[in-house]
Amino acid sequence: MSGLRTSRTRLAAAAATAVLAALSLTACNNGTGTHDEGSAASTSTGSSSGGASSGADSNSTGSTGSAGSSSGSSGSTGSTGSTGSSGGKSTTGSTIGSKSTTGASASKAQRSSNKPVTCEGSNTRTVAAPLTRPVNHMLLTVTNTGSRTCFLYGYPAVQFGQSQSVPPVIDDSQPQAVVTLEPGQSGYASVNLSATDGSGSHGYTSKSLTVYFQSRSMTGSVGKGAHPSLPAKGVYVDDSLKVTYWQQSMDDAVNW
Numbered sequence: 195m196s197g198l199r200t201s202r203t204r205l206a207a208a209a210a211t212a213v214l215a216a217l218s219l220t221a222c223n224n225g226t227g228t229h230d231e232g233s234a235a236s237t238s239t240g241s242s243s244g245g246a247s248s249g250a251d252s253n254s255t256g257s258t259g260s261a262g263s264s265s266g267s268s269g270s271t272g273s274t275g276s277t278g279s280s281g282g283k284s285t286t287g288s289t290i291g292s293k294s295t296t297g298a299s300a301s302k303a304q305r306s307s308n309k310p311v312t313c314e315g316s317n318t319r320t321v322a323a324p325l326t327r328p329v330n331h332m333l334l335t336v337t338n339t340g341s342r343t344c345f346l347y348g349y350p351a352v353q354f355g356q357s358q359s360v361p362p363v364i365d366d367s368q369p370q371a372v373v374t375l376e377p378g379q380s381g382y383a384s385v386n387l388s389a390t391d392g393s394g395s396h397g398y399t400s401k402s403l404t405v406y407f408q409s410r411s412m413t414g415s416v417g418k419g420a421h422p423s424l425p426a427k428g429v430y431v432d433d434s435l436k437v438t439y440w441q442q443s444m445d446d447a448v449n450w
Contacts, residue, residue, distance in 0.1 A: 307341075307342070308342065309342065310342060310343040310344060310345060310374070311340070311342050311343075311344050311345075312344060312345055312347065312407065312409060312410065312416050312417065313336060313338065313344035313345060313346045313347075313375060313381070313407055314344075314407040314416050314417025314418055315405075315407065315417055315418030315419050315420040315421075316417055316418045317338065317339060317340035317342075317344055317417075318336045318337060318338055318339055318340070318344070318375075318407075318420065319336070319337045319339050319420075320334060320335070320336050320337075320405050320420035320421075320422045321334070321335045321337075321422055322334055322385075322403055322405075322422035322423070322424060323335070324387075324425060324429060325384075325448065328390075328448065329390055330386065330387045330388045330389075330390050330430075331384050331385065331386060331387065331448065332384065332385045332387055332429065333382060333383075333384055333385075333444070333447060333448060334350055334352075334382065334383045334384070334385060334405060334422070335380050335381075335382055335444075336375070336380060336381050336382070336383075336405075336420075336440070337375075337378070337379070337380040338375035338376065338377050338378060338379055338380070339377075340377060341377055342377070343374060343375065343376050343377070344374075344375050345372050345373070345374055345375075345410070346372070346373040346374075346375060346381045346407070346440040347372060347407070347408045347409060347410050347412055347440075348363075348408035348412040348439065348440070349363040349367075349383060349408070349437050349438065349439045349440060350383050350385075350405050350406070350407070350437055350440070351405070351406040351407075351408065351415055352385060352403060352404070352405055352406075352437060353403070353404045353405075353406070354400035354402070354403055354429070354431050354435075355398070355400040355401070355402055357400075361385075361435040361436050361437055362436050362437075363436065363437055363438070363439060364386075364436055364437070364438050364439075364450050366450075367438035367439045367441070367446075367450045368439045369439055369440075369441055369442065369446070371442075373440040373441065373442050374442075381440050381441065381442060382440070382441045382442075382443065382444045382446070382447035382448075383437055383438050383439065383440050383441060383447055384437070384438050384447045384448050384450055385435070385436075385437050385438075386434065386435065386436050386437070386450070387429055387430060387431045387432075387435060388430055388431055388432040388434055388435070389432060389434040393434065394432030394433055394434035394435075395432060395433050396432055396433045397430060397431065397432035397433075398430070398431065398432075399427075399428040399429065399430050399431075400424070400428055400429055400431055401424055401426075401428035402421070402424065403421070403422055403424055403429075404419045404420070404421055405419060405420040405421075405422065406419045407419075407420075438450045
């Protein structure tokens with residue numbers, strides 16, 4: 195029995211020793227734990243620093259982002275620059291310029307349309323009327339039916355019937371200026387049909403008449419001829435037939 199107690203006492207002592215050892219280890223562990231706390235603090239700092247770094251990266255990315263948006267903004271300004279390709283307005287300007295050119299052309303065309311022309315069959319109306327005084331005379335009246343002023347150059351080249359020759363002009367009847375007809379105005383010339391004293395020869399009666407108009411150079415006819423009607427019985431002409439120059443007034447025409 196005493197031996198058994200002694201064994202138990204030893205076991206209790208051994209257990210106490212083990213407990214003390216455990217406490218000692220615990221104390222050591224606590225120290226390590228303190229170290230661990232430091233480590234944790236370090237880790238915390240690290241993470242804190244990592245967070246800062248992340249934040250910096252974030253900030254950096256943020257500034258990059260803002261730079262990017264700045265770029266984007268520039269980009270959009272650039273596109274505004276393309277709006278500046280409202281250089282299309284410049285195109286519009288050139289269109290205006292071409293309108294201006296068109297206007298100049300229209301003005302030139304208008305001036306050209308107002309330029310005087312030569313009187314001839316297509317822009318005049320010609321009437322032939324036999325006169326009782328002076329006898330054996332006929333009056334030609336040419337009226338400007340066009341929209342432009344026209345000039346009656348020289349004298350009428352008359353053709354009675356199928357005659358091929360052009361009657362001569364009375365030189366003294368030449369006016370000082372070319373006869374000018376505004377639209378609606380008339381010019382005149384008289385035709386001496388036959389000799390009043392019967393001295394003419396090769397007489398004949400004609401029922402048709404064509405009047406040709408001279409060019410400015412008076413070297414030939416220009417434009418269309420006129421075909422004024424004659425009395426139904428016709429008119430008598432002989433080889434004394436002659437004409438006056440075109441005159442501005444009827445009185446000047448019948449004086450010859």
